[in-house]
Structures are given as C-alpha cells and as structure tokens.
Amino acid sequence: MAIQFFIELFFGGLTRGSIYALIALGYTLVYGIIELINFAHGEIYMLGAFTALLVAGALGVYGFPAGGILVVAALVAVIWCAAYGFTLEKVAYKPLRGAPRLSPLISAIGMSIFLQNYVLLAQTSDFVPFPRLLPEMEFLEYIDYVMGPSDFLILLVSTLAMVALSLFIRFTRMGKAMRATAQNRKMALLLGINADWIISLTFIIGSALAALGGVLIASHMGQVNFGIGFIAGLKAFTAAVLGGIGSIPGAMVGGLVLGLAESFTTGYFSGNYEDILAFAILILILIFRPDGILGKAKVQKV
Amino acid sequence: MKKGLALFAMACMLGFGASAGAADSIKIGVQGAHSGDLASYGVPSLNAVKLVTEQANAKGGVLGKQVEIVAQDDQCKPEMATSAATKLISDQVGVVVGPICSGPTTASLPLFQEAGLIAVSPTATTPGLTETGKNPLFFRTVANDNAQAKLTSDFMLNKLKVKKIAYLHDNGDYGKGFADNNRALMEKGGAETVLFEAVTPDAVDFSAVVRKLRRAKPDIVVFGGYQPVASKLVQQMRRDRLDTPFIGPDGVKDETFLKMTGKDSEGVYASYPKDTSSLAEYKHARDAHVKAYGSEPGFGYYNAYAATQCLLDAIEKTGGTDTAKLKEALRTNAVDTPLGKIRFNDKGDAAGMALSIYQVKDGKFVELDHSVVLE
Numbered sequence: 096m097a098i099q100f101f102i103e104l105f106f107g108g109l110t111r112g113s114i115y116a117l118i119a120l121g122y123t124l125v126y127g128i129i130e131l132i133n134f135a136h137g138e139i140y141m142l143g144a145f146t147a148l149l150v151a152g153a154l155g156v157y158g159f160p161a162g163g164i165l166v167v168a169a170l171v172a173v174i175w176c177a178a179y180g181f182t183l184e185k186v187a188y189k190p191l192r193g194a195p196r197l198s199p200l201i202s203a204i205g206m207s208i209f210l211q212n213y214v215l216l217a218q219t220s221d222f223v224p225f226p227r228l229l230p231e232m233e234f235l236e237y238i239d240y241v242m243g244p245s246d247f248l249i250l251l252v253s254t255l256a257m258v259a260l261s262l263f264i265r266f267t268r269m270g271k272a273m274r275a276t277a278q279n280r281k282m283a284l285l286l287g288i289n290a291d292w293i294i295s296l297t298f299i300i301g302s303a304l305a306a307l308g309g310v311l312i313a314s315h316m317g318q319v320n321f322g323i324g325f326i327a328g329l330k331a332f333t334a335a336v337l338g339g340i341g342s343i344p345g346a347m348v349g350g351l352v353l354g355l356a357e358s359f360t361t362g363y364f365s366g367n368y369e370d371i372l373a374f375a376i377l378i379l380i381l382i383f384r385p386d387g388i389l390g391k392a393k394v395q396k397v
Numbered sequence: 398m399k400k401g402l403a404l405f406a407m408a409c410m411l412g413f414g415a416s417a418g419a420a421d422s423i424k425i426g427v428q429g430a431h432s433g434d435l436a437s438y439g440v441p442s443l444n445a446v447k448l449v450t451e452q453a454n455a456k457g458g459v460l461g462k463q464v465e466i467v468a469q470d471d472q473c474k475p476e477m478a479t480s481a482a483t484k485l486i487s488d489q490v491g492v493v494v495g496p497i498c499s500g501p502t503t504a505s506l507p508l509f510q511e512a513g514l515i516a517v518s519p520t521a522t523t524p525g526l527t528e529t530g531k532n533p534l535f536f537r538t539v540a541n542d543n544a545q546a547k548l549t550s551d552f553m554l555n556k557l558k559v560k561k562i563a564y565l566h567d568n569g570d571y572g573k574g575f576a577d578n579n580r581a582l583m584e585k586g587g588a589e590t591v592l593f594e595a596v597t598p599d600a601v602d603f604s605a606v607v608r609k610l611r612r613a614k615p616d617i618v619v620f621g622g623y624q625p626v627a628s629k630l631v632q633q634m635r636r637d638r639l640d641t642p643f644i645g646p647d648g649v650k651d652e653t654f655l656k657m658t659g660k661d662s663e664g665v666y667a668s669y670p671k672d673t674s675s676l677a678e679y680k681h682a683r684d685a686h687v688k689a690y691g692s693e694p695g696f697g698y699y700n701a702y703a704a705t706q707c708l709l710d711a712i713e714k715t716g717g718t719d720t721a722k723l724k725e726a727l728r729t730n731a732v733d734t735p736l737g738k739i740r741f742n743d744k745g746d747a748a749g750m751a752l753s754i755y756q757v758k759d760g761k762f763v764e765l766d767h768s769v770v771l772e
Contacts, residue, residue: 103608107602111602315602317632318628318632362608367595369605
C-alpha cells in the first residue's frame with residue numbers, strides 16, 4: 096500500500112514535471128543564445144492550448160474521429176505558436192538587440208501582458224471546456240491507478256519531443272550552429288553562421304514545445320483560460336533555473352525534479368505546502384549550486 | 398469621542414426627522430456598483446429599490462410622504478466606498494440599501510455606524526460583517542456564508558449518513574470558511590475527518606491530491622471554493638475513476654460548472670438559496686422588472702427588493718426614521734418578500750429565508766427535498 100502510493104505520486108510528479116520540462120526548454124534555449132528571460136513564453140503555452148481548442152471545435156463540427164482531431168489540433172497549435180514565437184522575437188526583442196539587458200526584459204513582460212489581454216478580449220475571461228479527445232487505452236486498465244490515458248500521452252509525447260530535440264541539437268548542422276552561437280555569438284558570426292536566423296530558430300523551437308505542452312495539459316485538465324500561462328510559465332522558469340538556465344538537459348532534469356517535489360509534498364505533507372516546498376528546494380539548490388543542477392559555472396572574462 | 402460624535406449624529410438625524418415632515422419626503426440611500434466592471438452586480442439592486450419605491454409612492458407614499466432615492470456609485474471598490482458613504486450621510490438619507498460587495502461594506506459600515514444610519518445589504522455575504530458584533534446597525538437579506546455549512550452538514554449527517562469525510566478547500570476566506578465550518582459541525586455529529594487539505598487553485602494538475610483522496614477512502618468530499626477549482630477537481634477525480642460523492646457551497650452551483658464538467662458533474666451536491674419562484678411576492682417582483690425593463694432581473698435583484706420592502710415596512714410601522722426604533726422593528730416584524738417571510742435576527746442576518754440542497758441530475762441542478770430555514 097505504501098509502495099503503491101509512492102508509485103502513484105511518482106508518476107503523477109513525472110506527468111506534471113514533463114510539462115514543466117517542455118516549457119522550461121523554451122526558456123533555457125532562448126537564454127542560452129541571447130541571455131534573455133522570455134517572460135512571454137508562458138503565454139505561448141496558453142495560446143497553444145487555445146489554438147488547439149479552436150481547431151478541435153471547428154473539426155468537431157464535421158464529425159472527425161476524436162484521436163484524429165487531437166493530432167490535427169496539436170499540429171496546427173504547434174505551427175501557429177511557432178509563428179507567434181518567431182513574430183514575437185522580431186517585434187519585441189530584435190529591435191532591442193543592442194540595448195541594455197533590462198530593456199528586452201521589460202519588453203518581454205509587456206508582451207506577456209499584451210498577449211494575455213489580447214486573448215481575454217478576443218476570446219473570453221471565462222474558463223472554457225476543452226473537448227475530451229483521448230481514446231480509452233485498454234492496455235492501461237490494470238495500471239489505471241498509476242496513470243490514465245492523458246498521463247500516458249503526456250509522458251510519451253514529451254519524452255519523444257525531448258529526445259528529438261536532443262538529437263537535433265547534437266547531430267544536425269543547424270543544431271551545431273545553435274550550439275556555436277550559444278558558446279560565442281561573435282565567433283559564430285565570423286564563421287559565417289547567420290545568428291539572426293539561429294535566434295529565430297530558437298524562438299520557433301521553444302514556442303513549438305510550449306504549444307505542445309499547452310495542448311497536452313488542456314486535454315489532461317479539460318479546461319482552458321487566458322490566465323493559465325502565467326503560473327505554468329513561472330513554474331517552468333523555476334524549473335529552468337533549478338536545472339541550470341542555458342542547459343538543455345538541465346531544463347529537463349529541473350522540470351522533473353520540480354514536478355516530483357510538488358507531487359511528493361502534496362502526497363506526504365499537505366497541499367498547503369506544495370509551492371512552499373518547491374521554492375524552498377529551488378533556494379537550497381541555488382545556495383549550494385548557484386548555476387543550477389546541471390549548469391556550468393561561467394568563467395568571468397576580464 | 399466616538400460616542401459623542403454618534404450622539405451628535407443621532408441628534409442631527411432626529412433634527413432631520415423633524416424637518417423631513419416639512420420636506421415631505423423620505424430619502425433612501427442606495428450604495429453599490431452602478432458603473433464599472435462590476436456594475437452587473439449593483440444595477441439590479443438599484444432597479445429593485447426604484448421599483449419598490451415607485452410602487453409605494455403610487456399608493457400615496459410611506460407615512461403620507463414620497464420616498465426619494467439617493468444613489469451613490471462605489472463601483473464595488475473599497476476606496477470609493479467611503480466617499481460614497483460620506484455623501485449619503487451628508488445628503489441626510491434616512492436609511493441605506495447596500496453596499497453590494499463585501500469589501501466596500503466593510504469600509505463603509507464604520508461611517509454609517511458613526512452617523513447612526515441603518516444599512517441593509519442585499520448581497521454582502523462575508524460572515525464577519527454580522528458575526529463580530531461590531532456593526533449593530535447592519536442587516537442583510539442574503540444568507541451569511543457560514544449558514545451554508547449548517548445545511549450541508551445536516552444533509553450529510555442525517556440524509557446521506559456518511560461517516561468518513563475528506564475536506565478540500567482553496568485556502569480563500571470563503572472556501573476555507575466553508576470547509577472549517579463543516580468540519581466543526583460534522584465532527585460534533587460524530588463523523589471522522591480522514592483528510593483536510595488545501596489545493597493550489599492554479600496548479601497545472603491535481604493528480605497528487607486526487608491520489609491522496611483515493612488513499613483516504615472518504616465517503617464524501619466536502620469542497621470549499623468556487624467553480625473553476627471544483628470543476629477541475631471533479632473532472633480529475635472522475636477520470637481517475639474515483640466516484641466519491643462531492644458537495645460544495647453556492648460557488649459551485651453555477652452554469653459554468655455544468656458546462657465544464659459535462660457528464661462528470663452527475664450527482665454533485667451544492668447548497669443554494671431555496672427556490673422561491675412560486676411565491677406571489679416573487680412573481681410580482683419579477684413581473685414589475687419585466688414590465689419596467691423588458692428583461693429578467695439580474696444578480697441580487699430579489700434580495701434588494703426584499704431589503705427595501707423590509708425598510709419601508711419598518712419606517713411605516715415606527716412612524717419615521719428613528720434608528721433605535723427601526724432596528725427594533727426590523728428584528729420583530731416579519732415581512733412578506735420574494736425570498737419568503739423574513740425578519741432579522743440579533744446579529745442582523747435575515748431569518749426566515751431557506752437554503753436547499755441541489756444535486757446535478759441529467760446535466761442540471763435540481764432542488765432536493767432537504768432545506769434549512771435560517772433563524
């Protein structure tokens with residue numbers, strides 16, 4: 096019984112943690128390349144959920160099969176939000192490339208507020224139900240106390256996305272160019288890498304992952320609201336810092352650690368302390384490892 | 398000092414009462430959100446006061462005097478409430494219907510108290526307004542949030558006969574208050590508390606709490622809070638195949654809740670004011686609104702209608718706007734209103750109104766035959 100409860104909490108934490116990790120990757124990728132904390136990133140996650148909702152609603156009218164609708168809705172949301180990420184960078188950050196570091200940060204906060212209010216006005220201030228599109232998965236029947244179809248989907252899709260991202264960064268030319276730009280932008284430019292394009296690419300990938308997270312959590316929780324991006328973004332940012340901001344495996348580890356910590360806190364202590372313990376862990380790790388779990392200490396160049 | 402001021406204010410009031418005879422009118426102050434974001438909470442009450450006074454004036458007024466309305470807009474903002482209240486006092490109104498929201502009510506009451514003015518709020522539900530005893534001149538024609546727990550705990554103990562209870566709440570005053578009050582009453586009734594826990598309202602999922610629920614094996618889940626959290630919880634519980642009954646306060650009985658949860662909401666219980674739409678006074682009040690404004694009444698309309706009726710009745714019976722006499726009359730005379738035959742108890746809460754248990758059946762909240770009359 097005690098072990099079963101532990102396993103339940105563990106998988107609950109993994110589900111939540113992989114969503115944090117998906118969003119955290121966007122923060123960490125962008126920070127790695129241009130040292131900007133993109134505070135509008137959480138809104139992209141929210142936009143992903145809303146886009147999928149609209150597409151699913153439209154397709155639902157024509158009576159497509161539920162599973163197919165989910166796939167199409169997710170694809171549209173990912174592409175649409177990637178475009179949002181691309182535009183966001185061009186509009187809000189690129190003109191400020193040479194400005195002091197605080198300026199793009201303020202611009203990011205402004206974009207976050209703008210996007211939230213845009214959805215509030217264009218859609219609604221209410222919570223909106225997200226249609227149930229997941230098929231029953233019979234093979235999960237005998238472990239249904241551990242995970243349901245949506246937990247399974249979240250774990251599967253986010254693992255695939257993270258593996259794909261790692262392979263992309265590790266083995267493709269574009270991935271190599273991204274790593275080079277992250278290490279030294281000036282040197283990368285001298286070697287003929289189009290840094291502007293790499294920065295855009297980073298925003299596209301990060302936004303696509305966040306949108307994926309948004310679609311997954313919307314189909315998991317069954318409801319969407321214009322404000323869901325704020326707290327999810329904050330938690331994912333925490334996860335990114337926890338893992339070591341700028342480090343891709345760090346964001347994944349950070350997300351999982353945060354998700355597990357929250358799940359176990361609620362399970363063994365109380366839901367009252369969920370956020371308190373999560374942030375206490377963050378503070379402790381940063382005291383002993385200021386660069387995060389997997390972050391590399393930066394050498395100050397004189 | 399305060400006492401002196403109050404006495405001075407009383408003297409002014411009495412002086413006003415005497416001069417009002419010459420002025421030939423009785424002034425009713427109406428304070429609430431009449432513009433701004435929350436206008437939809439306040440305007441129906443203003444309409445109610447207008448309609449009740451029009452009806453009274455058409456019959457020759459109260460005590461032979463016409464009733465006049467002095468409306469002050471506080472937009473449901475505490476910082477605007479004090480100036481609205483001050484204006485009402487300087488306009489020498491005899492009584493006040495309002496304020497609408499609990500925050501502005503808390504801010505305005507000390508001023509009304511000092512001026513010796515009676516205020517009847519149609520919609521402010523925060524328990525402390527009456528229960529602390531700090532506002533002896535405050536009354537309300539809406540159930541205090543604490544009253545709901547009396548009904549729900551009675552229903553659980555005597556009708557459902559449940560023994561093991563899990564309490565979840567959103568850590569807000571309203572939600573935690575509901576959970577705390579239920580727990581106290583249920584434990585007194587011999588029920589065991591197997592879980593008492595807060596949930597983080599904007600968490601990305603509730604799986605840990607739902608797993609904890611399953612482990613605690615309660616007979617029923619008592620939830621304190623509003624619709625968004627309730628619908629997420631119910632959905633996640635049902636999806637994880639946990640079909641424990643679920644009961645909540647009036648914040649859960651909401652159309653959005655049904656829309657969000659779909660089939661999952663089937664069987665969920667909630668407390669809510671008893672349906673009084675079959676009463677003659679209710680029909681009369683509704684028809685008056687439809688005739689005057691061409692639409693169904695909005696939030697708090699019937700409560701404000703009842704508040705105005707009670708005040709005018711008290712003025713009529715006491716022959717003026719003397720605070721002490723009015724207070725006594727409000728407590729002793731029961732008045733037929735759209736909410737039932739009501740008077741006020743010693744704390745200032747309406748007595749005679751009833752709350753009922755509602756249950757979701759076939760996607761709708763249906764009133765069950767289980768209610769408690771407030772005393």
